[in-house]
Amino acid sequence: MTRRRPLPSLAALLCLAVPLLARSAPDAFSLDEIAPGVFVHPGKQLPLDAPGHDDIANIGFVVGARCVAVIDTGGSVRIGGALQAALRGKTALPVCYVINTHVHVDHVLGNAAFAREHPVYVGHALLGPALTGSRDFFLKNYAADLDAPATAAQIIAPQRTVAIGAPLDLDLGGRHLSLRAWPKAHTDCDLTVYDAASGTLWTGDLLFVQRTPVIDGSIKGWLAAIDTLAGMPVRHAIPGHGAVGTDLQALLEPQRRYLQALLEEVRAQITQGGSLQDALRDVRPLAQSGWLLWESTNPRNVARVYQELEWE
Amino acid sequence: MSARQSVPRQRLASPPGGAKARDGNAWQFGRKSRRMGQGPLVAVLLVAPLLARADNQSPSNGAWQSMRPQLYGTRAIGEIGDQLMSIDAPGSTPDPSATPIVVHFGKELTGKLKQVRVIIDNNPSPMVTTMNLQPGLPVDEIDLRVRIDRFTSVRAIAESDDGRLEMRSTWVNASGGCSAPPSASGGGTVGEIRFRPSNDAKALQISIRHPNNSGFQIDPRTGDPIPPHFITHIRLSASGQTLMEADTGISLSENPTLRIATSEPLATPLTFEATDVPTQARFTATWSGNGSAAK
Numbered sequence: 001m002t003r004r005r006p007l008p009s010l011a012a013l014l015c016l017a018v019p020l021l022a023r024s025a026p027d028a029f030s031l032d033e034i035a036p037g038v039f040v041h042p043g044k045q046l047p048l049d050a051p052g053h054d055d056i057a058n059i060g061f062v063v064g065a066r067c068v069a070v071i072d073t074g075g076s077v078r079i080g081g082a083l084q085a086a087l088r089g090k091t092a093l094p095v096c097y098v099i100n101t102h103v104h105v106d107h108v109l110g111n112a113a114f115a116r117e118h119p120v121y122v123g124h125a126l127l128g129p130a131l132t133g134s135r136d137f138f139l140k141n142y143a144a145d146l147d148a149p150a151t152a153a154q155i156i157a158p159q160r161t162v163a164i165g166a167p168l169d170l171d172l173g174g175r176h177l178s179l180r181a182w183p184k185a186h187t188d189c190d191l192t193v194y195d196a197a198s199g200t201l202w203t204g205d206l207l208f209v210q211r212t213p214v215i216d217g218s219i220k221g222w223l224a225a226i227d228t229l230a231g232m233p234v235r236h237a238i239p240g241h242g243a244v245g246t247d248l249q250a251l252l253e254p255q256r257r258y259l260q261a262l263l264e265e266v267r268a269q270i271t272q273g274g275s276l277q278d279a280l281r282d283v284r285p286l287a288q289s290g291w292l293l294w295e296s297t298n299p300r301n302v303a304r305v306y307q308e309l310e311w312e
Numbered sequence: 313m314s315a316r317q318s319v320p321r322q323r324l325a326s327p328p329g330g331a332k333a334r335d336g337n338a339w340q341f342g343r344k345s346r347r348m349g350q351g352p353l354v355a356v357l358l359v360a361p362l363l364a365r366a367d368n369q370s371p372s373n374g375a376w377q378s379m380r381p382q383l384y385g386t387r388a389i390g391e392i393g394d395q396l397m398s399i400d401a402p403g404s405t406p407d408p409s410a411t412p413i414v415v416h417f418g419k420e421l422t423g424k425l426k427q428v429r430v431i432i433d434n435n436p437s438p439m440v441t442t443m444n445l446q447p448g449l450p451v452d453e454i455d456l457r458v459r460i461d462r463f464t465s466v467r468a469i470a471e472s473d474d475g476r477l478e479m480r481s482t483w484v485n486a487s488g489g490c491s492a493p494p495s496a497s498g499g500g501t502v503g504e505i506r507f508r509p510s511n512d513a514k515a516l517q518i519s520i521r522h523p524n525n526s527g528f529q530i531d532p533r534t535g536d537p538i539p540p541h542f543i544t545h546i547r548l549s550a551s552g553q554t555l556m557e558a559d560t561g562i563s564l565s566e567n568p569t570l571r572i573a574t575s576e577p578l579a580t581p582l583t584f585e586a587t588d589v590p591t592q593a594r595f596t597a598t599w600s601g602n603g604s605a606a607k
Contacts, residue, residue: 133532141487273510275455275517275571277412280402299406307410307567311500311521 029082031090034244035198035236037063037175039090041074041083043241045211045292048106054079054145057106058238060202061087062195064172067096070119071193071202072240073110076145077154080110084117095119097170099179100158101204101240102187103130104216105138109145111156122170123158124181124189131157162191182206185222186215186240192229199235201248209242210290212297213255215304219263226256254289261285266305267312279306374433374465383429389469389477396420399468399480408460408486410565415454415468421478422575423450427471430456434464435563436490436528443558447473453515455571458563459526460486490562491528505584505597515573518548518584520595526562539590543568546586550579 032040040060046052054075061070061083068091073080087095095117100108102124108131111121135152143150162168162181170177175197182190186205193202205214206225215222230249237248245251262285269279283302287294380389390396395418405411417425426447430440440458445451460466467481504521520543527540540562547557555578560568568586572578580601587594 129532132535133530135535136491136530137487270508273508273515273517275412275515276410276457276569277400277414277455280406280412299402303407303410307407310519311504311506311567 029086031060031086032244034238035195035200038195038198038200038236038238039063039087040238040244041086042243043106045241047293047296054106054109057104057205057240058242058244059083059107059110060238061095062172062175062177062193062200063091063093064175066171066173067094069097069099069170069172069177069193070095070114071099072101072107072204073098073113075106075109075142077110077113077147078145080113083110084113096172097122097177098156099123099170099177099191099193100127101192101202102190103127103134104187104205105134105142105145107204107240108155109138109142112147112154115156120160121156121158122160122162122168122179124191125161125163126189127161127191128157130187130189131155182225183221184218185225186213187217190217190225194234199233200238201229201232201234201236202238203229203240203248205240207237207239207242207248207251208255209239209245209251210292211241212291212294213258213301214297215259215262215301219259219301219305219308223256223259223263226252226259230256254291258286258289258291262301262305263309266302267309270306270310270312276303276306375435375438376431376433376465376467379431379438384469384477387475387477389479391479391481393478397468397470397478397480399466399482401466401482401484403483404485405460409490409492410457411460411484411486413456413458413466413468415456415470415480417452417470421470421472422452423448424472424474425449425451425470426473428454429469430458431467431469432458432460432464432563433467435459435461436526437562439559439561440563441558441560443556446553446555449555450575451572452575453571453573455517455569455573457565457569459490459492459565460484461490461528462487490526491530503586503593503595505586505595507582507584507597507599509601510573513577514575515571516578516582516599517569517571519567519569520584520586521567522586522588522595524562524564524566524568528562541588541590543586543588546570546584548572549583549585550581555579555582 030041034040040058043057044052044055046056057072057074059072059074061068068087074083095114096119098111098114098119098121100123135155138155139150146154162179164181164183168179178194180192190204190206192204192206206229230252234248236246237251238244265283265285266279269283279302280299284298397418398416400414401411425445428443431438432440463485465481466484467479469477469479471477500521502522506519508517522543523541524543525538525541527537529538531538542562543560545559548555581598583596583598585596
């Protein structure tokens with residue numbers, strides 16, 4: 001019988017690749033104060049199924065006069081715990097809020113590390129249902145990133161939610177965060193957090209810098225969100241992945257180009273009677289533009305966008 | 313995951329013009345296995361085995377072991393020869409809940425096919441479909457979109473009108489396709505049917521809007537499983553003659569999609585019918601043959 005042999009695991013192959021990627025020393029948990037009281041731990045640009053996959057998102061916190069808000073907790077209880085320890089190194093104030101920008105594993109699985117502080121967990125109104133829908137998937141594939149024994153109780157849903165069109169204000173003591181829920185874009189539960197005191201916008205995964213954007217919601221919704229974000233006056237932009245910057249419009253532009261090209265090329269495929277397989281083979285926008293992890297991410301995006309557009 | 317490790321093959325980035333373009337050297341992937349391309353920083357140069365080789369090992373723990381005798385007894389099943397028949401699927405699927413499978417038939421089989429079955433060994437419902445074809449229907453390609461639950465063998469078995477059996481299979485890596493929640497395209501009118509012909513009119517893609525719930529998906533609002541609700545039977549006919557009819561199930565993706573390529577254009581007008589469980593709803597639409605059409 002002719003058939004392909006099973007591939008060696010991706011993790012095994014990437015053990016070869018990892019030394020080629022920039023990484024910080026294993027013991028250091030880096031924390032950058034990008035504006036007074038605004039701290040970011042930069043995620044590593046590694047694939048979701050490689051060693052170190054629990055530390056790929058930008059996570060951090062904002063310190064007010066009364067208490068602290070954590071924004072995303074990383075991809076494991078271990079990373080969440082490291083964030084908490086780093087936070088304690090900066091302030092003794094209690095953590096009053098843990099905010100999740102969306103449902104993806106690299107942003108939420110550290111939530112349980114903060115439970116002993118009894119914060120209020122906050123997220124988009126659809127974050128709870130999204131976690132419910134993903135619960136079995138997380139437990140099956142990411143059990144090692146939770147404390148043993150891995151249980152659903154460690155996957156913590158928001159107690160306070162933000163609805164689209166009704167931004168939520170959180171007072172950290174003389175410092176206000178404005179939380180905004182978005183219509184389906186990167187996911188169906190995207191939330192951004194704005195700190196007026198420093199003019200800092202935490203975009204969650206509505207913005208990817210360097211790392212190929214991942215579509216898990218709606219490409220049309222995401223392009224609309226990008227247009228809105230581009231009009232916001234912001235002094236510091238903290239993307240979900242990639243380097244923090246000061247020019248939000250400039251940071252958004254490569255992503256907008258990629259998503260727009262994806263939309264147009266997939267739509268053209270469909271209009272010309274191309275199948276999903278044809279699209280997966282032929283739709284390769286900006287392949288050489290330096291997007292990290294493009295080869296593994298682009299096909300997933302093509303599959304999602306094709307299914308979104310084929311019923312237009 | 314199969315414990316059987318192999319000599320790693322060179323994994324090339326997809327060449328321009330698509331992976332179907334065969335390069336002339338020994339690193340052929342051909343149609344049998346098309347990589348989606350991963351680990352862009354690694355180019356591991358190792359010797360790739362030549363494509364057509366006999367391999368007596370069947371996958372362990374696969375449903376095929378028990379299904380084979382039930383379906384085909386001890387009849388001989390040919391397994392070699394890309395020219396005669398091949399199956400193509402992404403080695404690591406970009407979307408486990410909607411993985412494109414392409415089964416291609418060579419000249420020797422086109423027009424002689426009686427039945428085609430597709431089996432996904434490690435799915436909760438391994439039998440994806442049994443398709444019975446009108447004698448002489450000159451099918452040279454069948455495309456399906458399937459759910460893949462975990463790393464598995466995907467097989468296509470064709471029976472020709474003289475009783476000859478041929479099987480081709482390939483590996484697909486995936487996770488959670490049968491329990492993946494309904495996608496962004498969910499909603500819309502259940503039963504809406506679309507016909508999309510290819511530019512050369514030799515292939516026709518037919519899609520039906522339907523959740524095709526497997527029963528393994530969790531409703532995000534309640535945490536309870538979404539009850540099964542899926543298409544069980546489809547039929548393609550022209551002038552009252554059945555060209556193809558198929559039993560189908562939960563291994564087809566949401567909004568089940570089938571594409572058939574034939575060496576001559578199909579007769580039109582063409583009628584597509586589908587029935588589902590548990591509602592026993594019957595959906596039907598007719599394509600006149602001019603351009604793409606919605607119902």
